[in-house]
Amino acid sequence: MGSINEVAELVEKGKAKLVGAAVQDALDSGCDPTEILNKGMIDAMAVVGEKFKNGEIFVPEMLVAARAMKKGVEVLKPHLSSGSTGSNGKLILATVAGDLHDIGKNLVGMMIESAGFEVIDLGVDVPASKIIECYKENPDTKIIALSALLTTTMPSLKDTVAAIAAEDFRKDIKIMVGGAPITQEFADEIGADGYSEDAASAATLAKKLAGAA
């Protein structure tokens, strides 16, 4: 429907103030709420992610787009069946123990949320035990996403993945990793299920892993 395209455009452009009204318009003209969410917002954020990947836009534009989507989702929420905003599932996100850096992780969280996940962000310097505890409190979690910024934090990332792998719920979840010094090679080495090199790819990867999970 035409007005869904308008919503998508406003999300892409990051027009947080105008998105709300556009979403209401779309609802009023009879558009299906789930379609507004998927085509007007999640797909729009995927386009934003693509543009970010090829350098057309940068971090600030990505952030304002994510913020605009959040505003749109607020208007949409009462019309959606419960849980459908996080319809792709739950994801636990953390920067591993020994590392305080979080900007990248925060961006990843936002992009994954925009891709239709419910993101539980445990913050920085998070010990493996806390992550495992969080999973046990949220046993429907599909993915655990871990971040490390310094090469010197990589051993901690390895240990965290190993600690999670030792739990019997390992087979029920997927583990994805990322961060400046991380490589696909390292991710494979430590037994992660996936690696992505930026926030946009992380969102794509999360969708893929959740689909397969």
Next chain:
Amino acid sequence: MGVVIFIREQKQIEVPDGTTILEAEIQAGLCPDAPCGGQGKCGKCLVKANGEIVKACQTPVHSEMKVDTLISSQKHAILTEGLNRPVAFKPGLFIHPVKLDKAIAGDNRSDWERLVTEVRKASDLEMTHVEPNLKLAASLFDKRKEGEDWFAIHTRDSILELKKEKPKAYMTAFDIGTTTVVGYLMDAENGTVCAIESMMNPQAQYGADVIMRANYALEHGVEALSSCIQTAIDELLHKLAKKKKIQPEEIYQVSIVGNTCMHHLFLGISPGSLVHAPYNPAFSERLTLKAKEYGLHIHPQAQLLMLPDIAGYVGADTCGCLLALRQDLKDEISLMIDIGTNGEMVLGNKEKMATCSTAAGPAFEGAKIECGMRGAAGAVDHVAYEDGSWTYTTVDHQPAIGLCGSGLIDLVAQLYKAGLIDEMGHLESGQENDSIFVLVPPEKAGNEKGVYLTQKDVREVQLAKAAIAAGIQLLMKELGITEKEIQKIYIAGAFGNYMNPASACAIGLLPPELEHLVEPVGNAAGEGAKIALLNTDELEATDRLVRGIRFLELAASAEFQDTFVDELAFPEEE
């Protein structure tokens, strides 16, 4: 076993099969540049092996390999001069005439005790605790046979040497930068600098930045990195002595400044605590040590002075800058930024001071930028755009082969001014490929690919400058100081000296309103290392200085992310 023949360097080395070419280069003592520490990520270790261009760090040696390292003996522009603040000459190293007279019967004082009394008298210093120098004490009996009149070379708490003829004594100040090391030889009698020597920090073969090197140390032990830098300092000491035509043994004091990681590695301290949250130093206080215990072969009794560190990422080098500028003595509110491989900054005046460290990052040092390079011959160091034409200069006027930090900032500033980069950093060059701006086409350049800037390069510059800009904003907030109240911006460090303030302000690296306040102060850290030797009051002031300054850990600041993101964009034009 495999054999690697390095054609250019005319060296050959045998290594076990599977050793990488990079490792072979290190073992052969070639000190290769390895910015990403051998991870295969940066592409700056390229060599021609048996005719094929490969990454040295990713290519294993087997049988016999002929390797062309492709390195021309490039001269790097190393910054040695700094702002000269007039400092009273009140050193901690003295030369005084003393008498070694025979003991009087009944006076049971040792030769040593009588010498100490003589030195106290001659120097008019309290000298309450004098460290025993057994070797010297044992020599006093024989020395007296040569005559009574001697000269003592001493500090306030140790007697280092006795000479029959009036001796010369020298001190040396060092700044151990992540990328470059500089040493200044000074005459102990009047404090004049009589020789300067510098070299690229050979720890570069273990990685370009402190994290890489810390990583190496944590994986392989700290010895390799420690002995590497100790050997380098010793080499510089010998070079300085040779230049001034003196004996290394005539050097009696050494002072060292460096960032906390350089400080720890030199001392042989494992940098584990520096690279794990919350990133604190293992040891940060000011130290007086024995130079010989740290691989320095000068006078056997020579003293080694290490200035104190402030935090994990604000080190003795920043302390050196504090000494060079003494912002803490002024009414004037000033901001000091040392843009080297890291970006430390200090804001304040005599009422309050705060400091933080930002990841200014490798963009200004050449890494992560496609045509990026350090300030070596052929680097484009300034760019201008006027009346529709682009002009540039290069280091040593050699044909352009890349962009160094100052050239990079100029280029981005000019592209932004010309409207080819928009406020959000989107590049539309109007050339064949919109996402690439070619400054020097291959036919005019000194290399095969020419010199150009990509969209991704612009993003790297945005990230680097936003970090510094955010640091400045947060320091101001911490102290409750507004932009208008800042009266001076000192730019220290290698990069800062060549950077064009107008360009820095145009891209928002520095607050655009404050362009007229910018003053480059050169190697302020090195100046501080010198001042520490020239004046003991200043040296001792460092203890107070580091304790009295507020440290801001940006990684723990809730506001950093928002401020950082805000600073990514380029400032609106007036």
